[in-house]
Amino acid sequence: xxxxxxxxxxxxxxxxxxxxxxxxxxxxxxxxxxxxxxxxxxxxxxxxxxxxxxxxxxxxxxxxxxxxxxxxxxxxxxxxxxxxxxxxxxxxxxxxxxxxxxxxxxxxxxxxxxxxxxxxxxxxxxxxxxxxxxxxxxxxxxxxxxxxxxxxxxxxxxxxxxxxxxxxxxxxxxxxxxxxxxxxxxxxxxxxxxxxxxxxxxxxxxxxxxxxxxxxxxxxxxxxxxxxxxxxxxxxxxxxxxxxxxxxxxxxxxxxxxx
Ligand SMILES: [Zn+2]
Numbered sequence: 001x002x003x004x005x006x007x008x009x010x011x012x013x014x015x016x017x018x019x020x021x022x023x024x025x026x027x028x029x030x031x032x033x034x035x036x037x038x039x040x041x042x043x044x045x046x047x048x049x050x051x052x053x054x055x056x057x058x059x060x061x062x063x064x065x066x067x068x069x070x071x072x073x074x075x076x077x078x079x080x081x082x083x084x085x086x087x088x089x090x091x092x093x094x095x096x097x098x099x100x101x102x103x104x105x106x107x108x109x110x111x112x113x114x115x116x117x118x119x120x121x122x123x124x125x126x127x128x129x130x131x132x133x134x135x136x137x138x139x140x141x142x143x144x145x146x147x148x149x150x151x152x153x154x155x156x157x158x159x160x161x162x163x164x165x166x167x168x169x170x171x172x173x174x175x176x177x178x179x180x181x182x183x184x185x186x187x188x189x190x191x192x193x194x195x196x197x198x199x200x201x202x203x204x205x206x207x208x209x210x211x212x213x214x215x216x217x218x219x220x221x222x223x224x225x226x227x228x229x230x231x232x233x234x235x236x237x238x239x240x241x242x243x244x245x246x247x248x249x250x251x252x253x254x255x256x257x258x259x
Pocket of ligand 1: 253
């Protein structure tokens with residue numbers, strides 16, 4: 001699932017292809033917007049908010065998309081057909097380029113003045129211009145009995161963390177994922193570390209939390225279930241956490257993150 005850094009990069013790619021361009025075609029393959037036509041309008045810009053993308057178009061219109069589990073935006077020359085089999089949900093085309101939204105988890109068209117209805121619930125954006133660690137901590141503290149693992153994925157607390165950054169951040173802080181938020185000693189250091197990790201990865205593909213970009217060495221615990229911890233040698237554990245039917249993957253080291 002794309003996390004905040006990947007969505008941030010996607011916004012940059014969309015800006016590069018579409019900003020300042022007039023749409024020659026819009027193709028919404030979503031029943032609700034089947035008749036929506038944005039052609040003739042200039043694309044102003046695309047911004048990311050946590051894992052949400054907002055593409056602002058001339059005339060006060062915003063196209064909101066979310067990649068969810070495996071969605072993506074592909075940029076290709078205008079006029080080229082997307083590969084067969086791609087589940088295209090939306091195409092925004094201008095003279096030179098087209099942006100093809102594949103398997104998007106959400107597609108909405110709203111007035112730009114009403115974007116807050118879609119993203120106003122989000123906590124501080126780890127990669128946003130308004131990142132505010134104190135506000136993130138304040139929001140986390142509002143539910144002291146929640147597990148820290150679940151709280152970090154709750155985008156209302158802070159926006160941009162997915163399962164990879166959750167696992168890596170908790171490992172690096174030595175925090176057991178099921179520890180109560182109220183029992184985590186330094187929440188400020190935790191969210192600041194998460195911010196640093198996303199910042200460090202926002203400009204390149206992949207997630208490197210160890211400082212070592214060689215493919216087998218990029219993470220501490222994520223993708224390393226059953227392998228020895230790089231610090232203490234304990235086998236990395238793999239499990240799931242979250243409410244029933246919403247369980248998400250968690251990896252941790254029982255030695256470095258004792259329960
Ligand atoms: Zn360890």
